Amino acid sequence: MSPLREHRSVLTRYKDDTPIDPFRRYYLIFEGKNTEKKYFQGIEGYRKELDINSAIELVILSKEGEIRDYSSPQKLLELINQKKDQLKSSSSYDEKIDRFVIVFDRDSFDKEDKYFEFLKIAGEDNILSITSPCFEIWLLLHYENAIEAYFEPNKFEILENKKVSAAHSYTSRLCSEVSGVNPKNNVNFPNIKDRVSNAIEEEKKICQANDKMFNVIGSNVGVLINEMKTKL
Numbered sequence: 001m002s003p004l005r006e007h008r009s010v011l012t013r014y015k016d017d018t019p020i021d022p023f024r025r026y027y028l029i030f031e032g033k034n035t036e037k038k039y040f041q042g043i044e045g046y047r048k049e050l051d052i053n054s055a056i057e058l059v060i061l062s063k064e065g066e067i068r069d070y071s072s073p074q075k076l077l078e079l080i081n082q083k084k085d086q087l088k089s090s091s092s093y094d095e096k097i098d099r100f101v102i103v104f105d106r107d108s109f110d111k112e113d114k115y116f117e118f119l120k121i122a123g124e125d126n127i128l129s130i131t132s133p134c135f136e137i138w139l140l141l142h143y144e145n146a147i148e149a150y151f152e153p154n155k156f157e158i159l160e161n162k163k164v165s166a167a168h169s170y171t172s173r174l175c176s177e178v179s180g181v182n183p184k185n186n187v188n189f190p191n192i193k194d195r196v197s198n199a200i201e202e203e204k205k206i207c208q209a210n211d212k213m214f215n216v217i218g219s220n221v222g223v224l225i226n227e228m229k230t231k232l
Helices: 035-045 073-087 112-122 136-140 146-151 155-160 170-179 189-203 221-229
Strands: 005-008 024-030 056-062 099-105 127-132
Touching: 024 035, 024 073, 035 056, 035 136, 035 189, 056 073, 073 099, 073 112, 127 136, 127 221, 136 146, 136 170, 136 189, 146 170, 155 170, 189 221
Parallel strands: 024 056, 024 099, 099 127
Antiparallel strands: 005 056
């Protein structure tokens, strides 16, 4: 199995900064190939403006080669466990402090019992960052009155989230129409970076609990980003 490739942040981020020795690393792996990765690369790129704690490092784990198309949460967990084993001999890894994050869509599971089984196994020593039904829910929260304007009138269609074209599910098409970009190809983070705080606040109005998210619109990406802002 091909190893995950690490994409690390530059530890001297700004010309007036001193070199940073991170206290905690967040190792992030994503179900999707583009959307989630591009979003968190945006978080890293604008970390100072977003008040991300300078004592943490974001390490994006990229799936390449034979594992490029691995997308199921179960496969992501396998890759994470493999990565942990590899890191145990590294002096830069502290298993008591560093965090592993699995970012995935709730609609990867069509059966509730399988979903809860995964939560129990994967949630023991990993952060599970989940959106229901999919990551576009989090992206939509960046836009004004998203809950009233988009979620409530389209609740049934969003949760069903049927494929509506070769490129889109219902929710990804809705996100594309609202944002003006296809989230499968381009998050356009600079255009939404000033709305991240709004998305974090709006997320508090919907379900953020993984164990209650199976049949409702929900997200806890904002919870994760808030954790990255917290002073250690």
